[in-house]
Amino acid sequence: MSELVLGLDVGGTSTRALLADVEGRRLGEGRSGGGNPTSRGRKAAADNVYDAVHQALGSHEPKRVAAAVMGIAGVLALPEDTQETLFTPVWERAGLECGVDLVGDSVVAFSAGSPSPDGTVxxxxxxxxxxxxxxxxxxxxxxxxxxxxxxxxxxxxxxxxxxxxxxxxxxxxxxxxxxxxxxxxxxxxxxxxxxxxxxxxxxxxxxxxxxxxxxxxxxxxxxxxxxxxxxxxxxxxxxxxxxxxxxxxxxxxxxxxxxxxxxxxxxxxxxxxxxxxxxxxxPVRLGLDGAAGAAWLAARQLITDEPRLRRLHRRLLSD
Amino acid sequence: MSELVLGLDVGGTSTRALLADVEGRRLGEGRSGGGNPTSRGRKAAADNVYDAVHQALGSHEPKRVAAAVMGIAGVLALPEDTQETLFTPVWERAGLECGVDLVGDSVVAFSAGSPSPDGTVxxxxxxxxxxxxxxxxxxxxxxxxxxxxxxxxxxxxxxxxxxxxxxxxxxxxxxxxxxxxxxxxxxxxxxxxxxxxxxxxxxxxxxxxxxxxxxxxxxxxxxxxxxxxxxxxxxxxxxxxxxxxxxxxxxxxxxxxxxxxxxxxxxxxxxxxxxxxxxxxxPVRLGLDGAAGAAWLAARQLITDEPRLRRLHRRLLSD
Missing domain, CATH: 3.30.420.40 (ATPase, nucleotide binding domain)
Incomplete structure (x- = not known):
């Protein structure tokens, strides 16, 4: 069975998660309340991120997830230990064995619209x-x-x-x-x-x-x-x-x-x-699905072949 | 002795009063905190207006004041009984026997710059x-x-x-x-x-x-x-x-x-x-002294001769 990727778009009022395989098949989605610890507090943020991840995983084996990316507002302003003390425990609770890469919510919005490494959103x-x-x-x-x-x-x-x-x-x-x-x-x-x-x-x-x-x-x-x-x-x-x-x-x-x-x-x-x-x-594009943009960024950690990554982007984000 | 007029410019943060005679001589000035009951409350407003009036009167006989005008922000939004229940008692406490005419603070600002009945401020x-x-x-x-x-x-x-x-x-x-x-x-x-x-x-x-x-x-x-x-x-x-x-x-x-x-x-x-x-x-003019504009508006209740009113305006407001 192929490796899976997990993408999260974490906002102040909602959190979205997408589970996909590296062929671009969408396998599960999750949606919950705000997951930003700055605006929601650590406990509610952790619970909401867990809920979205749990929904997206469904009956899929968590150990198959090989890479995960989380887009979150104000990522640079979060306390340095946020990943270690807040999100790593959520990952463990969900049974995930891969790490999670935190990036700005704007970066996942950009990647939802384009596979380019550079541009403007x-x-x-x-x-x-x-x-x-x-x-x-x-x-x-x-x-x-x-x-x-x-x-x-x-x-x-x-x-x-x-x-x-x-x-x-x-x-x-x-x-x-x-x-x-x-x-x-x-x-x-x-x-x-x-x-x-x-x-x-x-x-x-x-x-x-x-x-x-x-x-x-x-x-x-x-x-x-x-x-x-x-x-x-x-x-x-x-x-x-x-x-x-x-x-x-x-x-x-x-x-x-x-x-x-x-x-x-x-x-x-x-x-x-x-x-x-x-x-x-x-080129001007729409970035509609931040969680899918994050899932694609996660897949980049597993795939180095650029034409394959571009095909994956089209599949994950064309609908 | 000639009749006296009293002008007040009542704002949210300060209250100014001017006592003058109808020849344009400035006889007394008063300054205190905000006198607007909407922003300061009725008690503080009454006390501050009283203080400004009391300072302006100085040793002059209150009974000599024949007319008074008060410019106040939001005059149309004040409760209908504001004059009767709030300012009339202040007047009595100060020994004044004339009434007081309430107008908008913008009107006294305009009259501080021009004796015209019509215009823009x-x-x-x-x-x-x-x-x-x-x-x-x-x-x-x-x-x-x-x-x-x-x-x-x-x-x-x-x-x-x-x-x-x-x-x-x-x-x-x-x-x-x-x-x-x-x-x-x-x-x-x-x-x-x-x-x-x-x-x-x-x-x-x-x-x-x-x-x-x-x-x-x-x-x-x-x-x-x-x-x-x-x-x-x-x-x-x-x-x-x-x-x-x-x-x-x-x-x-x-x-x-x-x-x-x-x-x-x-x-x-x-x-x-x-x-x-x-x-x-x-013509473009400056309206610097709202209390003097109010005093001049008060004098208009006593004087009907337009050339005399214009001379009075220059004397009260030329400096």
């Missing part, structure tokens, strides 16, 4: 960050500074612009339209739609929670709302600026990841148009 | 707001939406842009210079100046506290730092947009108020240049 969802990848490692980063200082062009950024437009309409100094209507209705279900009420509702709870309003921008852009189209265009320009800041080559692949950049919407189309103009020689 | 300090004044009342407002949703071009906005520039330099994707150096040093007194440390320091405490960094932007712009000049230019454009949103006439005065707009710096110069281009027929 932009991850735009609630937040926004661009990473230069060199030799399968994170080499440079721009933005990802969080909801107040940065994350320009992200979901939270879109939401803030949308609320600003609603406030301008509410105080009589800006135009209305589908976006203003949907944002106002989302903030105020009944009663007066004045500026003070809108501000109060928008600022109740964590500011990052406002990103729930981002889909209202992309939806209004689809029906041609000029305010939404303007916001989406500026978001795309911000993301393009962030990507450009980490690129010093022109031909390596660019991978788009995260819910905002990978969906078909005015922001992602604007970003693709901008990338095509600025980096016409660069 | 832009207040840019920690926050940023523009108000259309009509017949000495607030008629329309734009921005003032707070540190997260708006206040575009304000001190907090400048500070956020400055921290963003420092972060871009720290992760190797942006240029350095005097602003980046001063912002970084202000956030990290010793130790590593990496992105995570800078974000952590910038996000410690209330985000609005970041506005302490705004003077670093205007200082770096004075020495020609291109990053600071770019930020200042964009702040001026944001403020110009906010002002333009509330102006539907072209010839009424524009009053600049607040520490950012009234100082001589790259933001205020950029704003003045923009106003001169967009509203060439509008």
């Amino acid at each position: 932009v991850i735009a969802g609630t937040g926004a960050v661009a990473i230069k990848v060199a030799d399968y490692r994170m080499a440079k980063r721009s933005d990802g500074y969080g909801w107040f200082l940065g994350d320009r062009g992200s979901g939270i950024w879109l939401a803030r612009e949308a609320v600003y437009a609603a406030l301008r309409f509410a105080d009589g100094t800006g135009a209305g339209g589908p976006l203003v209507e949907s944002v106002t209705a989302a903030l105020v279900d009944a009663g007066p739609r004045d500026v003070d009420t809108l501000i109060h509702r928008a600022m109740t709870g964590e500011p990052v929670g406002l990103s729930r309003l981002a889909p209202l921008v992309t939806a209004a852009a689809e029906v041609g709302d000029p305010i939404a189209l303007d916001i989406a265009g500026r978001a795309a320009a911000e993301l393009l600026s962030t990507v450009s800041a980490v690129r010093d080559t022109v031909e390596t692949p660019i991978v788009l990841a995260g819910s905002l950049a990978t969906a078909d919407n005015a922001v992602s189309r604007g970003l693709r148009d901008g990338l095509a103009r600025r980096f016409p020689a660069a | 832009v207040i840019a300090g920690t926050g940023a707001v523009a108000i259309k004044v009509a017949d000495y009342r607030m008629a329309k407002r734009s921005d003032g939406y707070g540190w997260f949703l708006g206040d575009r071009g304000s001190g907090i906005w400048l500070a956020r842009e400055a921290v963003y520039a420092a972060l871009r330099f720290a992760d190797g994707t942006g240029a350095g210079g005097p602003l980046v150096e001063s912002v970084t040093a202000a956030l990290v007194d010793a130790g590593p100046r990496d992105v995570d440390t800078l974000i952590h320091r910038a996000m410690t405490g209330e985000p609005v506290g970041l506005s302490r960094l705004a003077p670093l932007v205007t200082a770096a712009a004075e020495v020609g730092d291109p990053i600071a000049l770019d930020i200042a230019g964009r702040a001026a454009a944001e403020l110009l947009s906010t002002v333009s949103a509330v102006r539907d006439t072209v010839e009424t005065p524009i009053v600049l108020a607040g520490s950012l707009a009234t100082a001589d710096n790259a933001v205020s110069r950029g704003l003045r240049d923009g106003l001169a281009r967009r509203f060439p027929a509008a």
Whole structure:
């Protein structure tokens, strides 16, 4: 029986695991809650990573797994003993005998979109960050500074612009339209739609929670709302600026990841148009399945034949 | 002996009072802590307003005060009985026999810069707001939406842009210079100046506290730092947009108020240049002394002769 590989994509809110063989057959998948010890605490992180691994293994013999890679946010900021004292015990509990290689979550997102060792990945969802990848490692980063200082062009950024437009309409100094209507209705279900009420509702709870309003921008852009189209265009320009800041080559692949950049919407189309103009020689790909990207990186520890690795990438990540 | 007037400028962090006679002589001044019941609570607000009034009155006979005006933020949002249950008792305690007229703080800022009944005032300090004044009342407002949703071009906005520039330099994707150096040093007194440390320091405490960094932007712009000049230019454009949103006439005065707009710096110069281009027929004035603006508004209740009111305005507000 052939060797197996295990890939993990560990985030703050979810953990995904994929078991595959080196021919590219997907043998098992696992999904659980956040596995990042920084945001979830060590105990919950360990339990969630174990659950995802356990589900992915299913009835397969753990000893057959010959290599594993885990993508995790903020890998460089984790305490030095994290692998030894947190994840090694999880591995042993799951019956795994191989080690696990920790890399940045951006690296597995990049590898989910391209088998190249070098390139750029932009991850735009609630937040926004661009990473230069060199030799399968994170080499440079721009933005990802969080909801107040940065994350320009992200979901939270879109939401803030949308609320600003609603406030301008509410105080009589800006135009209305589908976006203003949907944002106002989302903030105020009944009663007066004045500026003070809108501000109060928008600022109740964590500011990052406002990103729930981002889909209202992309939806209004689809029906041609000029305010939404303007916001989406500026978001795309911000993301393009962030990507450009980490690129010093022109031909390596660019991978788009995260819910905002990978969906078909005015922001992602604007970003693709901008990338095509600025980096016409660069292939642009989607990185949708970080766990599969991690599994492929694990397979690289077992296989040195480049054409075979490229075929494996297509099989693992083409669907 | 002539009648006296009392003007108050009541803010969230300070209260100022001015006692004057109707010839424009300044007879007494008072200064105390915040007097806004919304932000300070009713007891502290009443005590602080009393202190400022008491200082301004000095040894003058309270019964001689024939009219008083108080400018206060959010006047329309105050509970209806605020005057009756909060400020009338303060008046009685101070021995005053006249009533007090409550108006928006923006109206006294406008009247501090111009005796016109109509015009526009832009207040840019920690926050940023523009108000259309009509017949000495607030008629329309734009921005003032707070540190997260708006206040575009304000001190907090400048500070956020400055921290963003420092972060871009720290992760190797942006240029350095005097602003980046001063912002970084202000956030990290010793130790590593990496992105995570800078974000952590910038996000410690209330985000609005970041506005302490705004003077670093205007200082770096004075020495020609291109990053600071770019930020200042964009702040001026944001403020110009906010002002333009509330102006539907072209010839009424524009009053600049607040520490950012009234100082001589790259933001205020950029704003003045923009106003001169967009509203060439509008006089632009500074509104520095809200308490004096309020005192002049009080005098309007006693004097109907317009030339005399204009002379009084010059005397009260020319220094």
